[in-house]
Amino acid sequence: MADRRLENKIALVTGAARGIGEGIARAFVAEGATVIVSDIRDAEGERVAASLGGAARYARLDVRREEDWARVVEEVMREHGRMDVLVNNAGITGFEDAGPDGAPPAHDPEHATLDAWHAVLATNLDGVFLGCRAAIGAMRRNAGAAKGRGSIVNMSSRSG
Template identity: 60%
Template structure:
């Protein structure tokens, strides 16, 4: 408890999923948290559950004016911004799974995914740097993805946007260091973390169970990750324990990027 005591944080896409878990972990560690989301009803409910340390602010991360208004509100209410978590993102499959492969993806869908996942991160980083100049210190945490490291044939737009977030994180880290600011910028790369984002791809009923089982079989740790397992890493990056970490990438993927793994053995030595 108290690893983030006195810090002021803004988390985007915090109404549910990984963003909500990060907001909750920050509050539990003593931070004041601004829960932001495009879904006002869900965002307000999340902030309410977190208690007096959390405040909801509406924010469409694609909108430059809304970013300025949200950060301005944080500074007016709290006087500073110590941590920004750029978590808001979309797969492009929200209305149902339709392949965004390199041959058939529409330009409109390509741009829609990048507008949220990349433009939103760019605007957030820019406004955070400007706000953090007042203290000369801070932590910017960008949520990339395993998909930003490897190609995804049926999700080319999503993979491209997350790869760009990965690169922009390093640019921000180097720029802040060059400016003499103690503003750190790091990226978290989750994979196979079970959140509402997965629902359109998993389906329902028996199909859902079969899809989940198939995916888990291909994951070395043989399970999905939990949003809370991403949140604990965000706490580390936001804290003063990680002041020598900038431009770094942390993978939370159950070993997916490490490669394949044989089926686990039982204690008796046979196949589990």
């Protein structure tokens, strides 16, 4: 069997309840990592974590909320003593939900509301900033051979 490149690594993946984030979580587990599957879609996130067995668990994390980052990162540090990898994958397009009146989504600048635009920015920009800040602080406290080290992967897409 080939060496597993993430053997014994602890990884937090945001937006991991479906799509690319789910694929990343699955690939990381296959490479030997323990993965914290995080999202705001609880049922889907729990399903993904359960399907990965003991190598994963689900943690609710709204990337827009500073207190969620503090809670989840502290849980990771308490459970594992370190965080080796953060994948900032969560993102939205603004097309996810039309308003109750069928209002156009946020990427239609002519008709989008400022609140809808702010939701996109809070998730796609503030979420990455908050994640990096929380992860850097945790990685500086890493124990053992990982002391002061870690990797952060920031995903970006026109589609959220």
